[in-house]
Amino acid sequence: MGAQPAGRAEIPQNNLGFISGSEKTYVVILRSEDLLQRNKVIEAILSLTSLRNSSQLLYLAAPRLLGGSIDAAIFKPYGIGLLLFDERRIDEAVPSQPSQRSEMNQQVAQSPDPSVVTELASLRSMYAEMERTIATLREDLKAFKQDSGTHMDPTEPSPPTHITRAEPMFANPNLPAGELPSFFANNPWLDVLSKRGRSGDELIAG
Amino acid sequence: MTAPNDYRSHYTFAMDFGTSDFKFGPITCGENPRIVNNRGYFPDKNSVMYKAFESTADIIVGEDVPLYLQSTEDLSSRLVYPMRNGMIEKGDDTAWRVVSALTNFSLNAFIPKPNNGFNGYYIVASLSSVSPRYMYERLLALFEQNNVSGLIKAVTVIPQPFAVAIGHGVTTCVVIESGHGNSQVCPISKYPIRAAQVALNRGGGDANAITSEILKDAGYGDLANEEAFVRKVKENIGLLPADLDTSINEAKKSPRRFRARYKVPGTRVEIDLEKDSWTRFLIGEYVFNPNHEIFKSYFGRGMPRPKDVKMGETTFSGMLDFGDAIVASVERCPVELQPMLYREVLLSGGNFSWTVPERLEDTAVDAPTKIKLLLRQKGIKNVSVKMTKSPQFSVWHGCIIYGFAVPENYEWDWQRLEGWMKFSG
Numbered sequence: 098m099g100a101q102p103a104g105r106a107e108i109p110q111n112n113l114g115f116i117s118g119s120e121k122t123y124v125v126i127l128r129s130e131d132l133l134q135r136n137k138v139i140e141a142i143l144s145l146t147s148l149r150n151s152s153q154l155l156y157l158a159a160p161r162l163l164g165g166s167i168d169a170a171i172f173k174p175y176g177i178g179l180l181l182f183d184e185r186r187i188d189e190a191v192p193s194q195p196s197q198r199s200e201m202n203q204q205v206a207q208s209p210d211p212s213v214v215t216e217l218a219s220l221r222s223m224y225a226e227m228e229r230t231i232a233t234l235r236e237d238l239k240a241f242k243q244d245s246g247t248h249m250d251p252t253e254p255s256p257p258t259h260i261t262r263a264e265p266m267f268a269n270p271n272l273p274a275g276e277l278p279s280f281f282a283n284n285p286w287l288d289v290l291s292k293r294g295r296s297g298d299e300l301i302a303g
Numbered sequence: 304m305t306a307p308n309d310y311r312s313h314y315t316f317a318m319d320f321g322t323s324d325f326k327f328g329p330i331t332c333g334e335n336p337r338i339v340n341n342r343g344y345f346p347d348k349n350s351v352m353y354k355a356f357e358s359t360a361d362i363i364v365g366e367d368v369p370l371y372l373q374s375t376e377d378l379s380s381r382l383v384y385p386m387r388n389g390m391i392e393k394g395d396d397t398a399w400r401v402v403s404a405l406t407n408f409s410l411n412a413f414i415p416k417p418n419n420g421f422n423g424y425y426i427v428a429s430l431s432s433v434s435p436r437y438m439y440e441r442l443l444a445l446f447e448q449n450n451v452s453g454l455i456k457a458v459t460v461i462p463q464p465f466a467v468a469i470g471h472g473v474t475t476c477v478v479i480e481s482g483h484g485n486s487q488v489c490p491i492s493k494y495p496i497r498a499a500q501v502a503l504n505r506g507g508g509d510a511n512a513i514t515s516e517i518l519k520d521a522g523y524g525d526l527a528n529e530e531a532f533v534r535k536v537k538e539n540i541g542l543l544p545a546d547l548d549t550s551i552n553e554a555k556k557s558p559r560r561f562r563a564r565y566k567v568p569g570t571r572v573e574i575d576l577e578k579d580s581w582t583r584f585l586i587g588e589y590v591f592n593p594n595h596e597i598f599k600s601y602f603g604r605g606m607p608r609p610k611d612v613k614m615g616e617t618t619f620s621g622m623l624d625f626g627d628a629i630v631a632s633v634e635r636c637p638v639e640l641q642p643m644l645y646r647e648v649l650l651s652g653g654n655f656s657w658t659v660p661e662r663l664e665d666t667a668v669d670a671p672t673k674i675k676l677l678l679r680q681k682g683i684k685n686v687s688v689k690m691t692k693s694p695q696f697s698v699w700h701g702c703i704i705y706g707f708a709v710p711e712n713y714e715w716d717w718q719r720l721e722g723w724m725k726f727s728g
Binding site (some may be wrong): 149184185187188231237240243278279280283284285286287288289291293294 | 305312333345369370371469470472473474493546568569578687692693700701703704707709710712713714721722
């Protein structure tokens with residue numbers, strides 16, 4: 098039996114949350130098109146920090162393109178897992194470490210804990226590194242688009258690359274009722290095959 | 304009450320089990336069927352992705368497969384391409400489970416609305432022409448087992464070259480289907496002439512192999528093991544020579560005109576064969592005819608020579624050139640039929656997509672021209688060779704026409720391997 102989706106109210110929009118028994122897992126998704134928008138990156142980082150105390154397992158899901166440019170080890174000390182995806186697959190590059198929620202809540206409620214301050218500082222450095230990486234990626238993307246001869250407007254989001262599930266559909270998606278596909282036109286096999294089973298229509302020996 | 308063909312103009316369904324892709328859909332898809340990889344993934348049930356996506360399925364097929372893929376290491380055991388060589392071993396239950404999941408997936412993708420007169424699809428599935436009888440038995444049994452929801456009214460299985468000929472609209476011809484791992488020559492005269500088939504243990508994968516050797520010799524050994532990259536290089540610099548010796552001499556005389564350069568888009572990686580650009584002609588020649596003296600040096604340095612292998616009841620010849628293969632196949636047919644077969648040779652499959660760059664028309668040729676030249680060397684002159692009209696979907700088109708046209712009372716016969724096997728109605 099798999100995990101259940103968490104309630105929509107519990108997670109920021111367009112991200113994922115799962116509940117398995119008493120364990121909550123949240124995944125903050127940084128999409129390919131987000132790399133072109135600075136605010137989206139900041140939003141992803143802030144989402145991670147805001148969810149830290151309400152989940153046992155916390156993941157950042159980022160395009161594989163990003164994985165090649167940042168040091169994944171930076172996630173480990175903070176227990177944040179890293180999922181890298183592309184059009185073909187999703188890998189768990191860094192496993193998430195379960196957090197001790199109750200202890201952490203108490204500490205945060207009292208006074209700024211040194212470890213929280215350190216974590217914030219580290220998140221800031223993560224953010225700075227991501228910004229640098231994104232700047233490089235922007236340049237690479239621009240060069241790639243120029244190479245392939247297609248113009249890209251950076252203000253327009255790229256088409257979403259996520260995979261959609263096929264819904265069962267009625268078997269009439271393309272052709273108007275009663276029409277046959279064009280490869281039927283003047284095809285001599287229609288006559289040949291319609292005579293299958295009649296005498297005179299014999300298989301060549303061999 | 305609707306006429307049979309009126310019913311089948313809505314409910315004929317075709318499935319083409321290619322080596323890499325599975326194309327499927329009802330006649331109402333029009334020109335283009337749906338297409339997914341012919342593969343299945345057996346997920347690791349302990350993975351976070353498996354838990355997250357709540358799947359209870361033991362096997363994942365279709366567009367969802369990439370969502371479950373884990374590390375590269377486990378792909379070899381968990382990601383199964385059941386028909387990589389066009390055939391499934393008799394006892395390979397894992398591969399058959401993938402085929403079963405794909406058939407269910409395809410039918411469930413096209414469930415008609417209720418109360419519209421639907422009482423099951425006429426399904427035509429297509430397999431490689433070298434598929435042994437046990438594959439027909441297993442596939443038909445699998446359809447019967449999967450028909451619990453009554454989506455199947457009748458089913459049949461036809462060989463892919465036969466479907467190509469039907470889709471192309473030629474009733475007497477020789478079809479050469481060349482895939483990644485092997486190639487098949489199959490004469491057709493209203494029926495596939497099964498006893499005259501010739502199979503070759505050579506395909507697009509062999510062109511990749513020699514491209515890799517050429518890259519190593521040119522100093523790109525670090526890139527020569529990346530399969531996808533090697534394939535790109537093959538497609539972009541590989542040429543098919545009219546005559547290998549002449550083409551090599553010309554290329555050595557004018558290296559600038561024949562210079563082979565390829566830059567991978569979006570990267571700094573660039574291949575430049577410079578003075579060795581003549582080797583680009585070896586890539587095409589090797590698939591069509593690996594018997595030239597020049598290839599011996601590659602075999603001597605460790606590149607595997609295409610071997611004769613026996614799979615099922617069929618022997619796949621390693622070194623037979625395409626011309627000899629066509630002649631061998633046609634000469635197994637009645638003499639009076641042979642001229643008609645040579646007059647319509649159809650080429651099908653991505654392995655025949657060779658282009659001729661500008662200014663190299665004197666030395667490079669396309670696949671139909673090369674086949675004509677090979678046949679001319681054997682003394683066969685009155686030949687017409689064509690590419691199929693729709694290389695990717697011609698098998699699916701042929702299956703749809705077959706399913707639409709063959710009378711319902713033409714029952715399945717195990718001797719001729721044709722006809723309808725009915726399950727309901």
